[in-house]
Amino acid sequence: MPRLAAFRLGHFLPALLLLGGGLLAATLPTLTDFFTSLFNVLPTSLLLLGGTFCVVYGRQRELFMLLVLYLGYFLLDEQADYYLEFGVVREDAALVFHLCSLLLPALYGLFALWQERTHLIQDLVARAAVLLAVVGVAAALARRYPQELEQWLSVIRWPSLHAEWMSLVQFAYPLFLLVMLALLVQYLRTPRPVHGVQFVGALALLWMLPNTFIHPHALQVMSSVVMLMIVVGVAHEAYQMAFRDELTGLPGRRALNERLQRLGRNYVIAMADVDHFKRFNDTHGHDVGDQVLRLVASQLRKVGGGGKVYRYGGEEFTLVFAGKTVDQCLPHLEAVRQAVERYQIQLRDRQQRPSDDKQGRQRRSGSGASQVSVTVSIGVAQRGEEQRSAEDVLKAADKALYGAKSAGRNCVSTQVQRRRGAVKLKTEQA
Numbered sequence: 001m002p003r004l005a006a007f008r009l010g011h012f013l014p015a016l017l018l019l020g021g022g023l024l025a026a027t028l029p030t031l032t033d034f035f036t037s038l039f040n041v042l043p044t045s046l047l048l049l050g051g052t053f054c055v056v057y058g059r060q061r062e063l064f065m066l067l068v069l070y071l072g073y074f075l076l077d078e079q080a081d082y083y084l085e086f087g088v089v090r091e092d093a094a095l096v097f098h099l100c101s102l103l104l105p106a107l108y109g110l111f112a113l114w115q116e117r118t119h120l121i122q123d124l125v126a127r128a129a130v131l132l133a134v135v136g137v138a139a140a141l142a143r144r145y146p147q148e149l150e151q152w153l154s155v156i157r158w159p160s161l162h163a164e165w166m167s168l169v170q171f172a173y174p175l176f177l178l179v180m181l182a183l184l185v186q187y188l189r190t191p192r193p194v195h196g197v198q199f200v201g202a203l204a205l206l207w208m209l210p211n212t213f214i215h216p217h218a219l220q221v222m223s224s225v226v227m228l229m230i231v232v233g234v235a236h237e238a239y240q241m242a243f244r245d246e247l248t249g250l251p252g253r254r255a256l257n258e259r260l261q262r263l264g265r266n267y268v269i270a271m272a273d274v275d276h277f278k279r280f281n282d283t284h285g286h287d288v289g290d291q292v293l294r295l296v297a298s299q300l301r302k303v304g305g306g307g308k309v310y311r312y313g314g315e316e317f318t319l320v321f322a323g324k325t326v327d328q329c330l331p332h333l334e335a336v337r338q339a340v341e342r343y344q345i346q347l348r349d350r351q352q353r354p355s356d357d358k359q360g361r362q363r364r365s366g367s368g369a370s371q372v373s374v375t376v377s378i379g380v381a382q383r384g385e386e387q388r389s390a391e392d393v394l395k396a397a398d399k400a401l402y403g404a405k406s407a408g409r410n411c412v413s414t415q416v417q418r419r420r421g422a423v424k425l426k427t428e429q430a
């Protein structure tokens with residue numbers, strides 16, 4: 001089953017904001033000279049800049065999506081320009097429009113769903129071959145049998161499913177539906193910013209095509225917006241790669257270093273470390289260890305008091321409280337320590353995974369269930385006379401962490417005070 005819980009608004013928000021802005025601009029009856037000139041050059045600029053960006057970072061999937069969008073824009077723009085200049089559509093307008101209504105969602109969907117797997121050059125050649133073949137065949141058919149093709153495309157095959165507002169060829173609607181469903185499933189299976197962007201982009205194209213000849217700027221604005229969404233999606237992922245820890249989803253060391261430089265005068269830093277994690281790894285394996293790190297991260301993330309959590313590295317996490325004192329932070333750190341201690345982790349054995357939910361529930365409540373729990377030790381320090389720089393405070397927190405470890409682990413320790421708890425590592429096998 002796709003993981004619905006993994007849906008993140010942040011993956012869609014930039015694209016949705018761009019879509020909202022695009023809809024606003026595209027439906028305005030007139031645009032200022034500045035914006036008219038901007039949208040005249042934006043699709044080409046985005047293809048060149050975004051395309052270069054994609055080539056440099058080996059993002060063939062997005063490169064081909066940009067190419068497909070630009071091709072659609074280029075073909076339709078010629079038609080729209082003619083219509084705006086002469087007040088009538090060109091002779092081949094219906095055929096070009098019908099073909100674009102089908103090929104744009106089809107190729108957009110194909111390249112969006114086509115994962116980058118093989119060798120870079122092979123991948124590039126395969127994508128180019130598919131694009132050339134599809135466009136080549138369509139162009140050849142359009143040139144050789146223009147009337148027959150236009151007629152074939154515009155036939156309403158299912159009159160009961162046709163409505164007045166449907167101005168695209170009838171095939172285009174199920175095609176859009178299929179592409180959007182596939183993109184949604186792709187997002188739910190692998191929640192990534194570019195997958196969210198691809199879905200919103202398809203939505204924008206579904207709006208753009210029927211409005212190409214209705215709103216004078218719909219084509220330029222929406223083509224620019226979808227291309228921009230893709231470039232932003234790639235940049236978003238590049239940012240995540242640099243600043244996010246892939247395993248836990250928390251901001252990583254680089255993000256912490258950035259944060260440490262902008263902390264102001266009063267702040268508290270805590271270092272949290274999973275107790276006896278080496279032993280845990282040795283007993284249950286590295287995969288289970290990874291699972292545990294994710295769960296510990298999910299508990300630490302809930303820390304109150306305005307604390308922000310980073311993965312420092314390995315099994316160590318850093319919590320930063322801006323504008324706080326140690327006394328204000330201690331109850332929140334103690335609460336999070338207890339939450340980790342209480343959390344029962346259900347071991348998931350991939351080989352013995354049940355085939356359905358019912359079997360899974362039975363097995364969990366039955367004799368084969370295996371639960372573990374871990375504890376964390378936390379060291380806290382605050383900026384003060386002795387440690388004035390963030391690096392000094394971090395070192396003091398690390399020292400306090402050693403104090404917590406020597407005090408028996410599973411406790412919160414400051415330079416001045418300690419609270420003890422009990423170490424708990426349990427495996428139930430009945």
Ligand SMILES: Nc1nc2c(ncn2[C@@H]2O[C@H](COP(=O)(O)OP(=O)(O)OP(=O)(O)O)[C@@H](O)[C@H]2O)c(=O)[nH]1
Pocket residue numbers: 247273274275276277278279281285286287288289290293313314315405409
């Ligand atoms: N599964 C997993 N293990 C990791 C990861 N990063 C570090 N580790 C393991 O974490 C363990 C850290 O062990 P130690 O530093 O010896 O500390 P410890 O066993 O937790 O003991 P104390 O800190 O003294 O309680 C090592 O076995 C590392 O291999 C990771 O990303 N995944």
